Amino acid sequence: MNYLVLQILLLITTGLQAPEKFFTKTGTIRFDATANASLEKVSAINRSVSAVFDSKSGQLLFVVQMKGFEFEKALMQEHFNENYIESDKYPKADFKGQITNFADLDLGKDGTSRVSVKGTLTLHGQSRTVDAAGTLELQNGHILLHSVFNIKLKDYSISIPGLVADKIAKSAAVTVDCTLDPFITH
Amino acid sequence: MNKRILILTLLILSIKVSVLSQDTTSLTAILGTDAPAREYVTSAFKSTRVINGQSMEFLRPGTMDFRILHRFGDLSNGVKNFFGLDEASMRMGFDFGLKRNLMAGVGRSTLKKELDGYVKYAPLSQSTGAGASPLTIALVAGITVNTLSRNDTAAKPEFRSRLAYYYQAIFGRKFSNALTLQVTPTLVHTNLTPAQQPTDRYAIGLGGRLKFSKRMALTVDYFYRLNGRGANTYDPLSVGVDIETGGHVFQLHFSNATGMNERAYINETFQSWGKTEIRFGFNLSRVFQLRKKTQN
Numbered sequence: 001m002n003y004l005v006l007q008i009l010l011l012i013t014t015g016l017q018a019p020e021k022f023f024t025k026t027g028t029i030r031f032d033a034t035a036n037a038s039l040e041k042v043s044a045i046n047r048s049v050s051a052v053f054d055s056k057s058g059q060l061l062f063v064v065q066m067k068g069f070e071f072e073k074a075l076m077q078e079h080f081n082e083n084y085i086e087s088d089k090y091p092k093a094d095f096k097g098q099i100t101n102f103a104d105l106d107l108g109k110d111g112t113s114r115v116s117v118k119g120t121l122t123l124h125g126q127s128r129t130v131d132a133a134g135t136l137e138l139q140n141g142h143i144l145l146h147s148v149f150n151i152k153l154k155d156y157s158i159s160i161p162g163l164v165a166d167k168i169a170k171s172a173a174v175t176v177d178c179t180l181d182p183f184i185t186h
Numbered sequence: 187m188n189k190r191i192l193i194l195t196l197l198i199l200s201i202k203v204s205v206l207s208q209d210t211t212s213l214t215a216i217l218g219t220d221a222p223a224r225e226y227v228t229s230a231f232k233s234t235r236v237i238n239g240q241s242m243e244f245l246r247p248g249t250m251d252f253r254i255l256h257r258f259g260d261l262s263n264g265v266k267n268f269f270g271l272d273e274a275s276m277r278m279g280f281d282f283g284l285k286r287n288l289m290a291g292v293g294r295s296t297l298k299k300e301l302d303g304y305v306k307y308a309p310l311s312q313s314t315g316a317g318a319s320p321l322t323i324a325l326v327a328g329i330t331v332n333t334l335s336r337n338d339t340a341a342k343p344e345f346r347s348r349l350a351y352y353y354q355a356i357f358g359r360k361f362s363n364a365l366t367l368q369v370t371p372t373l374v375h376t377n378l379t380p381a382q383q384p385t386d387r388y389a390i391g392l393g394g395r396l397k398f399s400k401r402m403a404l405t406v407d408y409f410y411r412l413n414g415r416g417a418n419t420y421d422p423l424s425v426g427v428d429i430e431t432g433g434h435v436f437q438l439h440f441s442n443a444t445g446m447n448e449r450a451y452i453n454e455t456f457q458s459w460g461k462t463e464i465r466f467g468f469n470l471s472r473v474f475q476l477r478k479k480t481q482n
Contacts, residue, residue: 021213052217070479072478082229
């Protein structure tokens, strides 16, 4: 009997192990590339961002479908996909990175911590290193990630024709808001 | 007994350890692969018209396209006529996007002071992914109303003598980002037809676009009339360039046709390319978003 009890205990504790990976397929990323003088807002929101966070190593992965960006104006959305992002050629953008101050974080209890993230953003076929600051909040077993950072459009070969230079800014402010749920491995 | 406990314990512990030591590539594995969802092909043409004829392209729902069309006079008149620019025929129109595959429009041409209206519906749209379709089939039904006063025309007293109807089925395919082609069987029925013109005119439209830069494309629009040929009327052929800016599409072209609705350019093109009786014209299109899509 004793060994049976021991087996059961071990199996239960394996199952009760704290989830180490968190993920979502409904994360949100907004960007705003409105130029100072522009009367028209150049901004969009994507509500189906995929994100994974490894709570043992501090690694982050985001995958974004470019056609999922929604604009207020249908024509702007069409131009974004056809002329700027060329989403037929580059349907996805991704970010592979690491929380650099991961060692200082305590993921054992609820609360908000400041994080620094460093990684590679691949957009429009170009890869660049991105350093971003943000917050990581642990709430009832869910992880809420928030960050705002800027990217230069030129870095990703996104060319702005002279005709619309007063509408589209040279850099875009990107806002990431994702709520990640525990991923249970069986 | 003890040995078995030990072996079982080690087995269970080893499962725990293997879960802990997964490497980073498993992050991607968690996301899984998405089954390809259906994606409709967009931007086959820059505009809802090839040049004169309807294209396989639709306006997005909640948008309105304000279109101004100009057809000038014959180039061959030379400088006296400022190469035809002194004579201008105009059509002003409003097109509305209702659903992804449904749109409607109204317009008025100065030629014969003709009103026109149409509805365009695509029962099948070119798409990739799940349930993909290799082409778009779009059906057009339209009506034109001659509103000249009775003194100016041989119109009979009945209102319906001013009317003509047209029906088209557009079969179009975007072959690549650069090339789109479409074929449009057409029927134009004119209630009160002038002499030597068939009441029911059948024609096949051929339209294409070749995109040669991000915002510019070469377009060709041709209708081959199947019946009632001869009698000093010709097939309308237009060749032009589309230029797209932020919210406008400019279509600059040369054509032998002056008419700007289906009844007019298919039935009443009296000049020919062969005799270089061609004219310069442009279509100017400006899209407005009437109903905002999302809140950012």
